[in-house]
Amino acid sequence: MLIPALSYAQDHTEMVKKIYDHQLTQSPVYENLRYLCKEIGPRLSGSPQAAAAVEYTRQLMMDYGFDTVYLQPVMVPHWVRGQKEITRVTNSDIKGAFELNSIALGNSVGTGAEGVHAEVIEVKSIEEVNKLGKAVAGKIVFYNGEMDPTKVNTFAAYGSAVVQRAYGASEAAKNGAKAVVIRSMTNRRDDIPHTGSLVYKPLMPKIPAVAISTNDADELSKLLAKQKGLKIYMETHCEMKEDILSYNVIGEIKGSQYPEEIITVGGHLDSWDVGEGAHDDGGGCMMSIEVGRTFIEMGIQPKRTLRVVMFMNEENGLRGGTEYARVAEEKGEKHIAALESDSGSFGPMGFSSMGKEEQRKKVQGWAKYFTPYHVWSFERVGSGADISPLESQGVFLMEMEPNPQKYFNYHHTNADTFEAVDKRELELGAATMTSMIYLIDQEGI
Numbered sequence: 001m002l003i004p005a006l007s008y009a010q011d012h013t014e015m016v017k018k019i020y021d022h023q024l025t026q027s028p029v030y031e032n033l034r035y036l037c038k039e040i041g042p043r044l045s046g047s048p049q050a051a052a053a054v055e056y057t058r059q060l061m062m063d064y065g066f067d068t069v070y071l072q073p074v075m076v077p078h079w080v081r082g083q084k085e086i087t088r089v090t091n092s093d094i095k096g097a098f099e100l101n102s103i104a105l106g107n108s109v110g111t112g113a114e115g116v117h118a119e120v121i122e123v124k125s126i127e128e129v130n131k132l133g134k135a136v137a138g139k140i141v142f143y144n145g146e147m148d149p150t151k152v153n154t155f156a157a158y159g160s161a162v163v164q165r166a167y168g169a170s171e172a173a174k175n176g177a178k179a180v181v182i183r184s185m186t187n188r189r190d191d192i193p194h195t196g197s198l199v200y201k202p203l204m205p206k207i208p209a210v211a212i213s214t215n216d217a218d219e220l221s222k223l224l225a226k227q228k229g230l231k232i233y234m235e236t237h238c239e240m241k242e243d244i245l246s247y248n249v250i251g252e253i254k255g256s257q258y259p260e261e262i263i264t265v266g267g268h269l270d271s272w273d274v275g276e277g278a279h280d281d282g283g284g285c286m287m288s289i290e291v292g293r294t295f296i297e298m299g300i301q302p303k304r305t306l307r308v309v310m311f312m313n314e315e316n317g318l319r320g321g322t323e324y325a326r327v328a329e330e331k332g333e334k335h336i337a338a339l340e341s342d343s344g345s346f347g348p349m350g351f352s353s354m355g356k357e358e359q360r361k362k363v364q365g366w367a368k369y370f371t372p373y374h375v376w377s378f379e380r381v382g383s384g385a386d387i388s389p390l391e392s393q394g395v396f397l398m399e400m401e402p403n404p405q406k407y408f409n410y411h412h413t414n415a416d417t418f419e420a421v422d423k424r425e426l427e428l429g430a431a432t433m434t435s436m437i438y439l440i441d442q443e444g445i
């Protein structure tokens, strides 16, 4: 009997299940993250640990049998913290002199051994500091704008509040402030200060900046409400040194049908110099390597070229992501899609994306494959920072979206350690990323 040939779209349900099963039973991802966090540790750009992480991930991808593994040179900023920061209230009528839990912001200049001792003035935003104008001259500006707790997407709350950390120093300096103290970027009330990068505006005086814990920010605010002329002594020893040579680490598996079409997946290998850079972004790196390893281990030959990238210097410069896109353009490479994981290693919920509407619709059409794994969010618009420079080349961009509620408990702190990552959530993340890359590879985008 002749059966008419009908061309049905291929169903990927079974393969996606195999990928999840593989990750949940045989994945080395958690042990790889342990090595990165415990044997190498925090990996600030320019540090010996960042160099060790480059070598570790290069070796890992070679051991897993990637077709090509190479380093892409990139000059990165080299900022060092120096000895522990001091931020001290010196003249409280109620508490006398006492220390605040503080940490210098990345890229900040230091006060040096002489420190800065000045009256504190509290504001909630950059607009407020601009309204005060010269009233901030000679003072330490205390930015106490909170992350909006009503924003259930904590990344949106972060995005609104973080302008104080990024630009607050220059905005205060332009009216003569001596230094700034920033409320840490978290919804939680605790004693942990959060670092993160600041950006000095050109031609503006560079003044020192620290973050204090949310408990201390609340306390300081209460004291300021009761006492005029409250003073802080701040002492930091951080400094920006000369740029230094580092690398993006790139591992490739060549496509069998369309080798010139590149699909990139990655995270950033650098981290802050406190904690172990586990959620930010060791997990994203280790999950990305898993995508390639899983293809090889399960014998899936990609149609298109799969490229796993460990980006360097996302935290205080984005030099790695910028250089990767520049080289791609210079070589005339054809990237069809790029996926990043840089929102922590919590249980995956879905993917945000940026591209043409029909591309986003196509991805949303794959939601059915993820439903059994409680992965459901495919509507949000967004991408990762490291891959964002590829946007101008018309590349379809995606970021994995884990549950965002706990991320800012750890972000840029000494609490971002291996122990803060859950093995099963990390494995589910690796399976979710691998499945998405598998679908893009099979179906195109």
Ligand SMILES: [Zn+2]
Pocket (backbone or CB within 6 Å): 268, 280, 281, 314, 342
């Ligand atoms: Zn990050």
